[in-house]
Structure formats: C-alpha cells, structure tokens
Amino acid sequence: MSDQPADTRSGFIGLAGRPNVGKSTLVNAIVGAKVAISSVRPQTTRRAIRGVATDLEAGTQLVLVDLPGVQRPRDELTSRMQKKVEGELAGADVALLVINGEEGVGAGDRFIAETLLGARNEAREREESGALPIVCAVNKADRLGRNIVPVLVAASELAGVDEVFPVSALTGEGVPELASYLASIVPEGPYMYPPEDRSDQPRELLLAELIRGQALIRTRDEIPHSVEVKVTGLEQREDGLWLVDAEIWVESDSQKRILIGKNGFKVGEIGTGARKDIEQELGGKVHLDLHVKVKRKWRRDEDMLDRLGID
Numbered sequence: 001m002s003d004q005p006a007d008t009r010s011g012f013i014g015l016a017g018r019p020n021v022g023k024s025t026l027v028n029a030i031v032g033a034k035v036a037i038s039s040v041r042p043q044t045t046r047r048a049i050r051g052v053a054t055d056l057e058a059g060t061q062l063v064l065v066d067l068p069g070v071q072r073p074r075d076e077l078t079s080r081m082q083k084k085v086e087g088e089l090a091g092a093d094v095a096l097l098v099i100n101g102e103e104g105v106g107a108g109d110r111f112i113a114e115t116l117l118g119a120r121n122e123a124r125e126r127e128e129s130g131a132l133p134i135v136c137a138v139n140k141a142d143r144l145g146r147n148i149v150p151v152l153v154a155a156s157e158l159a160g161v162d163e164v165f166p167v168s169a170l171t172g173e174g175v176p177e178l179a180s181y182l183a184s185i186v187p188e189g190p191y192m193y194p195p196e197d198r199s200d201q202p203r204e205l206l207l208a209e210l211i212r213g214q215a216l217i218r219t220r221d222e223i224p225h226s227v228e229v230k231v232t233g234l235e236q237r238e239d240g241l242w243l244v245d246a247e248i249w250v251e252s253d254s255q256k257r258i259l260i261g262k263n264g265f266k267v268g269e270i271g272t273g274a275r276k277d278i279e280q281e282l283g284g285k286v287h288l289d290l291h292v293k294v295k296r297k298w299r300r301d302e303d304m305l306d307r308l309g310i311d
C-alpha cells in the first residue's frame with residue numbers, strides 16, 4: 001500500500017473480559033459497524049473476530065480482536081474458546097480489559113487481570129520491556145453516572161492495569177478517547193489490513209453470525225447456547241438480488257420444534273430480522289432461506305468445530 005502516510009502505527013488489541021461485559025459492542029463502537037454480534041446472552045462470541053478501525057488522517061490502524069468471554073471450560077466448545085483467548089492474547093500488542101461498570105470489579109475481573117499480567121510477563125521475557133500494555137475500559141458508564149468513580153478507582157488498582165477509561169459502548173460516550181489512546185500506544189508500522197476493511201471475516205461467516213445473532217435474541221433457556229449457523233449458499237442474481245441459504249443447527253428435536261415455532265412463526269421472525277441485517281451488510285435486496293436441522297452434540301464434535309473454523 002503506497003498511499004498510506006510514511007509513519008503509520010498499527011497493532012492488535014486483544015479484548016478480554018467476563019462474558020456479557022460488552023466486548024463485542026465495544027468493538028463495533030470503535031469500528032463504527034456491526035462486525036461482531038452482541039446479545040444479552042453470556043457467551044455470545046464464539047470465534048475470535050477481528051474488527052479493523054483505520055484513521056487515515058492520523059495514520060493509525062487498530063485491529064480489535066474480539067474474544068469470547070473468559071470463564072471456566074465446560075465442554076469442548078468452551079475449552080477451545082478458552083485456548084483461543086490465551087493464544088490471541090499472547091499475540092496482541094495491547095490487552096484491553098473490559099469491565100462491566102454496573103457490576104463493579106469482582107473476582108472474575110481480578111482473575112482475568114492476573115491472566116493478562118502473566119501474559120505480559122511472558123511477553124517481556126521474549127521481547128523488549130514495553131510489551132503488552134494493559135488498558136482497562138470500564139463499560140456501561142451510561143448506567144452509572146457519578147457512581148462510576150469508585151469503580152474507576154478499583155479498576156486502576158487491578159494488578160498490571162496501566163490506564164483506565166470510562167466508556168459506554170452503547171452510547172459511544174468515551175469511546176473516541178479510548179480509541180485515540182490505543183492508537184497512540186500501538187507500535188509504529190504498516191497497516192495490517194487494507195484501510196477500507198472493517199473485519200477479517202469471510203463474508204459467509206459474517207452472514208452466519210448475523211443469523212445466529214437473531215436466533216440468540218429470539219430464544220431462551222439452553223437454546224441460544226445450542227444454536228450454530230452455517231451459510232451453505234451465497235450468490236447474486238443478475239438483477240442484483242442476493243440469494244442466501246443457511247442451516248440453523250440445534251441439538252435436539254424439541255429444540256428444533258421451538259426454533260421453528262408454531263406454523264414456522266419463530267424461524268420466520270429470525271429470518272425477517274436476519275434479512276434486514278444481511279441487506280445492510282451486502283447493500284442490496286436479499287432472499288434468505290433458512291433450514292433448521294438437528295445435529296446432536298455438535299458442541300462436542302471436534303470435526304464439526306474444525307469445519308466451522310472454531311479452532
């Protein structure tokens with residue numbers, strides 16, 4: 001890329017935090033587009049998704065690695081997610097610890113801060129002394145008002161934390177300040193993605209995630225955790241209409257019945273919501289075909305996880 005400023009800065013920001021603190025929402029807020037799905041369900045994020053935010057004027061590029069929330073491994077899916085988190089953090093230039101300000105700093109946050117400190121100490125043994133600064137974002141500031149002050153203090157006292165920023169990923173408050181601070185500490189170097197990119201995901205994966213996002217917000221109990229989506233067809237007709245085929249996987253016949261709903265009402269709702277998101281992403285009209293299938297225990301099936309790219 002010859003048209004970028006000579007002295008660009010560019011780096012990987014690894015987001016860490018408990019499930020549901022708002023990591024994906026924060027990535028979207030910094031990138032300025034829906035690259036990662038978010039929902040009220042814990043463990044919404046399953047894959048490490050990279051959101052790319054380039055400021056051409058400043059000559060900076062942040063590659064935000066949105067990671068699954070950290071918790072104790074429960075099954076093949078969660079334990080792979082956990083390994084992925086540790087691997088990604090080891091390769092990051094900056095660790096961004098995200099805390100739910102509404103809940104304050106708790107044992108889970110302390111555990112993650114210690115993990116980050118461990119990753120930094122390892123990085124410092126390998127490289128120069130400035131490796132892996134740890135920045136903390138105290139999120140959901142919109143819910144707190146002045147009550148945020150003690151949370152900011154507690155966050156700044158977490159082992160290893162270098163800087164603390166109050167933000168609201170939902171309203172955008174404090175996000176530009178956080179983003180420009182991050183841009184000021186990433187290493188000097190060329191952009192790692194074309195500046196117009198917003199994400200590193202193949203299109204099919206992003207569309208599958210948009211469909212899964214709709215399934216998540218429209219189901220309850222154990223179902224959100226059991227849903228996986230695979231896009232099986234994607235083409236654009238000559239008249240411009242996009243034809244998208246996708247399978248929604250669940251783990252049992254009863255889940256399948258619930259997901260389809262009476263007279264197909266539930267899957268229809270999911271389809272309508274997903275079609276809107278997909279049309280926004282593809283920039284054109286979309287015809288979406290959804291098929292609900294039972295794949296028993298797909299979460300424990302290593303082959304299936306491999307094929308889905310959850311490594």
Ligand SMILES: Nc1nc2c(ncn2[C@@H]2O[C@H](COP(=O)(O)OP(=O)(O)OP(=O)(O)O)[C@@H](O)[C@H]2O)c(=O)[nH]1
Pocket residue numbers: 017018019020021022023024025026037038039040041042043044045046067068069070139140141142143167168169170171
């Ligand atoms: N009020 C408020 N809600 C927020 C904010 N940021 C995120 N949320 C909400 O918190 C919930 C969880 O957000 P996510 O972005 O999915 O959280 P996450 O940390 O990525 O969760 P996992 O992927 O499950 O680890 C969603 O309902 C968001 O709308 C915020 O700044 N303020």
Ligand SMILES: [Mg+2]
Pocket residue numbers: 023024025037038044045066067068069
């Ligand atoms: Mg997430």
